[in-house]
Amino acid sequence: MRVLFLGTGPSLGVPVPTCTCATCLSDDPRDKRLRSSIYITAVNTSFIIDCGPDFRQQALVHNLKKIDFVLVTHKHNDHIGGLDDVRPYNYSQGRVMKIYGNEDTIIDIKKRFYYSFEEKPYPGTPKFELIIVSEDIVIDGLKIEIINGFHGEMPVLGFRIGDFAYLTDFKYIEDSEIMKLAGIKILVINALLPVREHKLHFNLPEALQLAEKIKPEKVYLTHLSHRFAHFADSESRLPNNVFLAYDGLELEI
Numbered sequence: 520m521r522v523l524f525l526g527t528g529p530s531l532g533v534p535v536p537t538c539t540c541a542t543c544l545s546d547d548p549r550d551k552r553l554r555s556s557i558y559i560t561a562v563n564t565s566f567i568i569d570c571g572p573d574f575r576q577q578a579l580v581h582n583l584k585k586i587d588f589v590l591v592t593h594k595h596n597d598h599i600g601g602l603d604d605v606r607p608y609n610y611s612q613g614r615v616m617k618i619y620g621n622e623d624t625i626i627d628i629k630k631r632f633y634y635s636f637e638e639k640p641y642p643g644t645p646k647f648e649l650i651i652v653s654e655d656i657v658i659d660g661l662k663i664e665i666i667n668g669f670h671g672e673m674p675v676l677g678f679r680i681g682d683f684a685y686l687t688d689f690k691y692i693e694d695s696e697i698m699k700l701a702g703i704k705i706l707v708i709n710a711l712l713p714v715r716e717h718k719l720h721f722n723l724p725e726a727l728q729l730a731e732k733i734k735p736e737k738v739y740l741t742h743l744s745h746r747f748a749h750f751a752d753s754e755s756r757l758p759n760n761v762f763l764a765y766d767g768l769e770l771e772i
């Protein structure tokens with residue numbers, strides 16, 4: 520299985536328009552972060568986790584030819600705002616795009632993209648099949664385990680696929696859900712800020728604390744704000760097996 524990071528940024532992206540901080544002015548390409556999303560290629564299938572407002576650009580940059588389905592973590596705009604742009608895949612693949620999410624997210628998608636769900640949608644609207652997931656599923660022969668968390672009050676889905684797990688926009692996770700992550704090799708987890716606490720997101724110490732409980736071989740941090748800079752010493756401040764993910768990073772699992 521191959522994981523490609525399409526975006527590793529927070530809802531504002533990095534650089535942040537109008538900001539003149541050192542990260543936003545950095546020349547290091549790893550400090551340019553589109554909204555968080557990954558592309559996974561497995562034996563019989565290819566899919567994305569989340570589809571934010573940068574999706575079209577991400578699909579072009581990485582020349583994504585095939586997307587069999589979309590998993591969505593939660594209903595915030597930076598995770599579902601790009602769904603209208605699955606239209607080229609509707610055309611090229613000749614079928615509807617299957618979208619899997621929790622009930623809260625699926626209800627929101629129906630509201631946002633209401634024009635696709637009208638009795639007679641106008642020509643050219645995206646074609647979705649919305650599927651509510653609440654427990655582990657097998658899609659195209661691939662087992663996807665659901666990891667439930669909370670993003671403030673909002674329920675958020677994480678996903679475990681074999682030895683790999685992707686958790687973004689988590690702030691709280693119950694011990695029983697942490698148990699489901701036992702034995703993974705690679706953990707991707709959100710860390711919005713290096714030091715300061717945030718109501719909705721793990722900061723770095725909280726992400727490291729959770730990683731310490733799960734004990735994967737490697738940890739990649741994502742959904743990184745401009746408070747993290749690759750050009751500076753961010754990585755040297757991290758434990759040896761913890762890395763800042765960056766747009767375009769590929770992992771073979």
Ligand SMILES: [Zn+2]
Nearest residue numbers: 530595597688
């Ligand atoms: Zn987000």
Ligand SMILES: [Zn+2]
Nearest residue numbers: 538540543745
């Ligand atoms: Zn900045």
Ligand SMILES: [Zn+2]
Nearest residue numbers: 593595670688
């Ligand atoms: Zn969010």
